[in-house]
Amino acid sequence: MSEPNLLTERRANIFVITFNREEKMNAMTRSFLDDLKAALDSVKFDDTISVVVLKATGKAFTTGYDLDGSDWILSQNPIDVSGRLNLDRDREDIKALLEYWWAMWKFPKPIIAQVQGLCLSGGGELIAMCDLVVASETAKFGHPAGRDLGIPPTVFLWPMLIGMKKTREFLYTARLFSATEAERLGLVNRVVPAHELEATVDALAADVARTPANNLAILKQATSRFYENMGLFASGDQAAELDAVFHQSETFVQFFAKAAEDGLQAALHERRRRFG
Template identity: 85%
Template structure:
């Protein structure tokens, strides 16, 4: 595991994993996701750890999947290909990414996300796999890429967690929403002042860790099954198929052609001009 991606520390029965890509707004690269999986796998069967906390250095929890192209999360780099992806290969890649998230969903111990700033796009998938989310008042959530780049294959679990109407609103408009709205909708458990965030999460994690680790695994599995029995995994597979189709759109191709020619910031500026 690269210390440039993650830092880990254990106190009593709580393992804290800190995202350490502040210069990249903690964007989710391929190596970052591998390191996170390795860190979770290392304590999956370790009874000295009952709870995992995910937090981040810097102003952003994570801005989502890394767009700079040097550590791309899928096997086809859309920058190098000017956005023109092989559909079949892309479909398999996205299904592989979906399996990554389902592995995290099935992690047997509670995971608490501590969100201090932006939590966008792939970051929404990350916190959807967490059991509890505590956010600072400064946190912002949303999927800016919904208009032009695709849908994360888990769709953030939004249709199940917040209902169809709000899910469609957020996807159709790509608007960001506040921690207060996220709490009201049930995406966040608690919202606190930024100055109280560390203390609140520490106390919550310590409280959860008082429950025997084996009992926590049963409680987590029992609640997860409600979503699984409603077709969670099948819905994810279908969303992965649709995401691959989305990647064939003109908007996707044009965005990455712009990145290839003028860089990420120029492409983002063009998107802001078009969509606001």
């Protein structure tokens, strides 16, 4: 029997969700996202739970969306069609994925991300939906796929969180950046030594959970509204359209054609050779 995608645990009024795909560096698949939604839904209206913590097994928090295609996040597996996606169907798929993230954005309880190691691409969307992020000094962030495979429909909320100039730098160059830089830019609340990460998150979650759950829901909604009133949802819709267009690009098609012919590792090797 295969290992579950996630492990869950109740600690008094704190609900802990642990990503459990260590052998895949916690890359996110369709079933992974479905399981995460189910775990969150299980406590969404549970008055005994005040705070949710997301953490991960292994060396990586998550490397983003799993590219091997066996449990693809959208309805079209680009490896099966050598990257040549039906544009209309892809557009609808991406909009559905965007709605997944907006549902997490609207989740009524505070979510704290405990990040160690790599947090890449789709992982950036995940932590953008979290209220607080605590990272190990070893954590690295970024969107390597920006050069050739697409943009996330939420654009990680970077334009609002860190501004236009830095967002463009990270997207144009696809460079990874450290936890220290992420904290300075406002993407991360705290950076701590690796051996202090667990204890720091536990203490923070316990502190947040001292505030009554109903009050936390109001505080969260009040702060979210500032972004929503600035056009958050409309901007996401437009980014989803552009992501579908990106998926028609030659770089996208070439990557998945290579994966279909020679395997995913060969495609990744060629990508590293081309872009570094």
